[in-house]
Amino acid sequence: MAVVTVRNPGTGEVLGEVPATDAAQVAATVERAQQGQRAMAATPAHERADLLRRVADRIEAEREDLARLLAAENGKPIQQTRGEVEAAIRIFRGYAGEATRLFGRQIPLDAVPGLEQHLAVTVREPLGVVAALVPFNYPVELYAHKAAAALAAGNAVVVQPPSRCPLAMTRIAAMVQDAAPAYAHQVVVGGPQTSQQLAELPGIAAVTLTGSTAAGREIARRAAGTLKKVFLELGGNDALIVCADADVEEAARAVVLGRLARGNGQICCAVKRVYVQSPVHDAFVDALVAQTAKLTVGDQLLESTDVGPLIAEEAAGRVLDAVRTLVADGARLVAGGIRSRAFLDPTVLVDVPADSPAFAEEIFGPVAPVARFDDPDEAVRLANASPYGLHAAVFTRDISRALSIARRLDVGGVVINGSTALRAENLPFGGTKDTGGYREGIHDTVLDFTRQKTVVVMDAFR
Template sequence: MLAADAVITVRNPGTGEVLGDVAVTSSGGLRATIAKAQIGQKAMSASAAHERAKILDDIATAIAQEQESLAHLLAQENGKPITQTRGEVAAAIRIFKGLAGEATRIFGRQIPLDAVPGLEKHLAVTIREPLGVVAALVPFNYPVELYAHKAGAALAAGNAVIVQPPARCPLALHRIAEIVAAAAPEHAHQLVNGGVETSQALATADGIAAVSLTGSTRAGKEIARLASGTLKKTLLELGGNDALIVCADADLDKAAEAVVLGRLARGNGQICCAVKRVYVQEQVHDEFVDALLAQTAELTVGDQLDERTDVGPLIAETAASQVEQAVQRLVHDGATLRTKPNRNGAFLDPAVLTDVPTESPAFAEEIFGPVAPVARFRKPEDATRMASESPYGLQAAIWTRDISRAFTMARALDVGGVVINGSTALRAENLPFGGTKDTGGYREGIHDTVADLTTQKTIIVMDAFQ
């Protein structure tokens, strides 16, 4: 049972300062929320496309008016540097504006029945309708941006949405929820607070048509299992262990920068599509590592509210400890730690490791922090094979000046997206984002998600033609 009268105390992960409390949603409160969502769903379903577009555009405008205060609050509770949380809030604004347009572009089809003998005089069309109430389970690492993808798409498609913010950093989403409440029909958008029990209750509850989750593969499998009991639709964007492959003809300084910015200094390394494995061709290995170490040494670790900070605290001290232990396992398996190991509470200095044995179990894991393990390869086909052997399949990056080689390697990689001469830590809201295997198989993006949060109905008009 979900606790009654319990609260979640939100703290700055770097200082321990208490930022606020949110009430945990009880079992009875969750049932009441779902019941109210049915009312909100009817209002959203009855709204015209242009009305939904205006709701989303109004939300984007209101968030933009509070962009700096929201970025500051998010940095405080999440630990990402303020320069990065500004970018995250800006992305959410773009997503809501993009989804406003998508609300007016939910298309059906006319299907030619004259393809079937005897049906030549009949007409068939399809229309898309809202699924119902959508549960959006939002992770801690990019809560505002990923919330916008899930909640915004649900509203654009004419659904009601129940959002579960991340327990460690819910405050920015609570403020945004107040903004949405002023724009959307009553009960069309609601928040529930809690941990695993709340997520599980949403997955099993009647009255919810779909569950959208960004999180770990373990969490995704459990949510999918629970949701299957009521045949809910599940939209799962799960773990990743993205590889960056550096070929001998690559621009080594820029490739090293892609690792630094795409792993060590972006989201404090807590990104599903961060560069988590680096494969470097033997003949340029040492030169690349020198460049990587030199750039890593220039990073500033510190207070996330300081404009000069590159790497802030991880989401919690326990998270930093887990990353530290993963580094120790890599060293135990034969890797060489090339940077000074240093952890202070939730703060963890970026780590670079070389001589990493590719068969190490720790190398196959998703390490959620600022760690860059580097391994060698001889031939490009060896690198694509090793990169694809991971149980995850989110994204990969290839660094080479040979475009034919790049496309050949891209075709061979078992992943959802390939970035050529860039970092895997790339997500544009209008692109399908997701991957294969344990990454979940789903693709999230403003075009794809709106369509996925609708259901298709076929209407046949008999004898429509003479």
């Protein structure tokens, strides 16, 4: 049997193995999921809620072990993986509550002449089997959003974990499988071919993916053959706009904490482009470089580490290549830019040409490119020029200016005087354009994973 070997990206140490799932096994898994789907659809809402709460309790009981395992396999510092596991606990409990709030509607038919005596109501029903495709950067948290939402709505779920760091997620998946009806929750392990097969199989009713825009396009194309629902949360190239009246120390801190020292820069909603108004440009860069110099790069299992290894050496190499391309285009390197295996020192670039093609692409690592602007209208134009539209941020003391800029930014969310690397589970999260258009969150996803059925009672009011 083929296996996937999981290693610590910083040391190369083998952490474990998981069996790979071949195409025949994937098809059999989806076939079995139909049985699990029938069982979940027949499970009362209060029992689905209890199931999710029991899972949350089990995660909580093992949260430190899970956080350490996740840090070891993923590379994020231990303090951040603790936060990710805590988020997963909240998400499972949040969806437990949502399971009991799948409300229908009574629609007044007396709004239509001749239908005054009839009664119409809607009910929420599960979609069917949901395929959940989970990325490497926040595997536990994003798995929770997808699997817990599917189960809360009465669906079965087939989950594909990230092949580079599946261990913590599959340990939690085992807890879910213990609590759920047989075949209501199953895991398949593989690469892009597995994702594509799930998108094509007619036994899958919906696919939810967090990943790259290229992957999202391919999944959508393959899913179109069976007209299944597709929920895509894809790439981002978030802009942070620093106006002349901003607190430059706080703005620099937002870049450091929301980009360089959060998830090792491997976050779709991290600050990836910084536009600074000319009067405060130099002061902002000085603050950013000074704060960046205080970050500690090293072993992700040490409490003192701010930035750990990227998910793989190849990933760090790609990020460094992007840095070199920006320098070749005219940017100036003022901090970092040094790679050692999977580790990349937090990097700051200034004088970045706003029209550089590399500036328009998503750089998935601890890199902060800074460009200059003169007028806020110019900053809005530059921010909107990206093909992505996840988040953006604005730093200014003028709330009217902040709201005006926020209104004109073509993105899914705007943070005022803070980092774009903000995701609360009860907020709708997603973006526009090549980011996919979907919104994920406990109040939204559970509804998206249901369908409405209309029931009409003729002559109910005779």
